[in-house]
Amino acid sequence: MQVQCLSNGQRLTLDAAAMLGAGGEALVYTIPQDRSLVAKVYRTPDKVPARKLAVMVTNPPADPMGSHGHISIAWPVSLLATVDGQQVIGFLMPRVTGRHPLIACYNPAIRRQQWPLFNYRYLLRTAHNLAAAMRALHARGYVIGDVNESNILVTDTALVTLVDTDSFQVREPRHGVVYRCPVGKPEFTPPELQGCPFSQVDRAPEHDLFGLAVLIFQLLMEGTHPFAGVYRGHGDPPPYEARIATGHFPYTRRRQVPYDPKPAAPPFDLLPPTLQELFIRCFETGHTQALARPDASTWQRALQGVEQALIACPANDQHLYSHHLPTCPWCVRTQRLGGRDPFPSRQAVQQSQAPQSSRSLQRPLQPIGTPSPVTPSAPRRTPGHPHPTTGPWHSMRPSPSRALARPSLLASVCLGALWGTVSGVLLSMIVYVLMQRPRVSGPLPVMVWESVQQAGGSAIWGGVWGTMWGMCRRPAGPGHNSRLRRILTGAVLGAVLGLLTSALLGLTPGSTMSMPQHTVLELLGSATWHASLPRIREMFGAFVASLPLHALPGTILGTILGIVWGVWRR
Numbered sequence: 001m002q003v004q005c006l007s008n009g010q011r012l013t014l015d016a017a018a019m020l021g022a023g024g025e026a027l028v029y030t031i032p033q034d035r036s037l038v039a040k041v042y043r044t045p046d047k048v049p050a051r052k053l054a055v056m057v058t059n060p061p062a063d064p065m066g067s068h069g070h071i072s073i074a075w076p077v078s079l080l081a082t083v084d085g086q087q088v089i090g091f092l093m094p095r096v097t098g099r100h101p102l103i104a105c106y107n108p109a110i111r112r113q114q115w116p117l118f119n120y121r122y123l124l125r126t127a128h129n130l131a132a133a134m135r136a137l138h139a140r141g142y143v144i145g146d147v148n149e150s151n152i153l154v155t156d157t158a159l160v161t162l163v164d165t166d167s168f169q170v171r172e173p174r175h176g177v178v179y180r181c182p183v184g185k186p187e188f189t190p191p192e193l194q195g196c197p198f199s200q201v202d203r204a205p206e207h208d209l210f211g212l213a214v215l216i217f218q219l220l221m222e223g224t225h226p227f228a229g230v231y232r233g234h235g236d237p238p239p240y241e242a243r244i245a246t247g248h249f250p251y252t253r254r255r256q257v258p259y260d261p262k263p264a265a266p267p268f269d270l271l272p273p274t275l276q277e278l279f280i281r282c283f284e285t286g287h288t289q290a291l292a293r294p295d296a297s298t299w300q301r302a303l304q305g306v307e308q309a310l311i312a313c314p315a316n317d318q319h320l321y322s323h324h325l326p327t328c329p330w331c332v333r334t335q336r337l338g339g340r341d342p343f344p345s346r347q348a349v350q351q352s353q354a355p356q357s358s359r360s361l362q363r364p365l366q367p368i369g370t371p372s373p374v375t376p377s378a379p380r381r382t383p384g385h386p387h388p389t390t391g392p393w394h395s396m397r398p399s400p401s402r403a404l405a406r407p408s409l410l411a412s413v414c415l416g417a418l419w420g421t422v423s424g425v426l427l428s429m430i431v432y433v434l435m436q437r438p439r440v441s442g443p444l445p446v447m448v449w450e451s452v453q454q455a456g457g458s459a460i461w462g463g464v465w466g467t468m469w470g471m472c473r474r475p476a477g478p479g480h481n482s483r484l485r486r487i488l489t490g491a492v493l494g495a496v497l498g499l500l501t502s503a504l505l506g507l508t509p510g511s512t513m514s515m516p517q518h519t520v521l522e523l524l525g526s527a528t529w530h531a532s533l534p535r536i537r538e539m540f541g542a543f544v545a546s547l548p549l550h551a552l553p554g555t556i557l558g559t560i561l562g563i564v565w566g567v568w569r570r
């Protein structure tokens with residue numbers, strides 16, 4: 001299957017051998033030209049959220065770990081369309097490898113098997129990095145909506161990547177159009193949205209913050225869901241969604257609920273008082289006051305403070321715990337679990353596990369990422385895009401694939417230099433014409449007609465302008481994405497500009513001061529018919545000799561500006 005990458009018009013081949021996965025709504029392919037990207041192609045063209053994806057591509061969030069070379073949010077980087085560019089069928093996004101689902105961290109059994117040295121510091125850092133990613137999204141007006149453990153991947157160094165980003169709720173920044181998130185998992189859904197049809201609800205950050213608190217609770221409480229407990233009422237225990245809807249948080253201190261904490265769960269006091277307070281704020285106060293839920297940056301600060309104050313158990317340096325506890329809670333828990341240590345020592349891991357699995361866990365944690373400040377900015381119009389968006393262009397995350405998404409530096413500089421040269425010559429001539437204009441006599445229509453008659457060079461100018469327009473235009477959005485259309489548009493525009501150029505040249509007094517286009521055209525025609533070397537040399541010499549000298553400074557300046565433009569354009 002051939003598709004077109006709309007950010008640069010490049011054609012990509014997606015074949016069945018390169019398929020990474022197939023879901024109910026889309027297929028995911030590797031990209032032969034760039035292994036750092038994957039293509040997600042929707043099965044049903046009618047279900048492609050093209051407008052939503054276009055807003056996402058042009059307004060990415062600031063990745064909190066971007067400066068450390070890690071992708072925290074697998075954000076769409078380009079739209080994919082049919083070969084003719086007429087229909088959006090999917091998008092390109094960074095390829096995420098070497099990560100495990102979040103459940104591999106917080107489920108003690110899976111963690112012991114896969115990452116036995118992923119200790120409490122790593123769990124705190126994972127929670128911190130998850131909060132940082134959510135904060136970056138909220139700062140840009142995005143809402144995850146479908147917060148759940150399967151959309152979050154983790155590295156063995158506690159770095160987090162949010163995936164399935166095309167399901168996020170997107171608000172178009174300029175007009176406020178909301179593209180909703182139609183899905184959600186009940187156990188991560190706040191009480192006020194329980195039972196609501198997600199496709200009819202505008203989500204808000206405080207809805208995400210409920211799910212965030214659930215996940216942090218699970219990370220720090222050995223996988224225990226905050227609403228898990230032993231039911232003391234009659235009949236079957238209600239499901240999580242009913243407990244959330246009624247606000248029956250088993251660890252509440254202010255009200256009676258028909259649940260006791262699960263005996264196998266760690267005690268709530270294991271958590272430092274600052275974190276206990278934040279969970280109470282989210283699950284108890286936040287039951288009726290959604291805005292009371294701690295935001296992502298509050299979680300970040302609290303988790304960072306707890307991590308910095310961890311102390312190690314003298315018996316096992318993998319036992320890290322909050323300094324507010326008098327003794328090591330993990331030694332106590334190991335005893336309660338009949339000797340099964342949630343954080344086994346390095347010696348125990350080396351004795352019981354394959355060597356490579358323990359070696360892979362010795363990698364240290366990355367520094368804590370700090371989200372880039374999000375500053376308000378003036379609206380930016382993307383040429384050809386149906387929905388202008390706001391956002392500082394200089395803060396946009398560079399594409400992971402420079403080779404795929406952008407032309408080479410040399411090509412950009414050459415194009416920029418050529419563009420600048422042409423601009424310089426043209427501007428110099430216009431200035432000259434404006435200076436000479438008062439000396440010209442005779443009725444204006446006659447002058448214009450004469451100038452048009454002399455405007456044989458408009459074809460040359462049109463070709464130059466048109467080519468440059470077609471090649472150098474910024475990437476277009478859906479509906480304006482055909483390369484052929486861009487070049488045709490450029491050719492028309494170039495013809496008009498060329499006509500104007502030549503017309504202006506024709507107004508100059510005395511053809512010797514301007515480019516003698518008749519001569520050039522005649523020479524061109526002659527060279528075509530009699531392609532002899534002396535003839536071409538004669539033509540070139542005449543062309544050079546006819547260039548107006550006053551265009552020289554403008555040419556030099558234009559070349560310099562063009563090179564600068566070319567470097568920036570890359």
Ligand SMILES: [Zn+2]
Nearest residue numbers: 313319328331
């Ligand atoms: Zn201990």
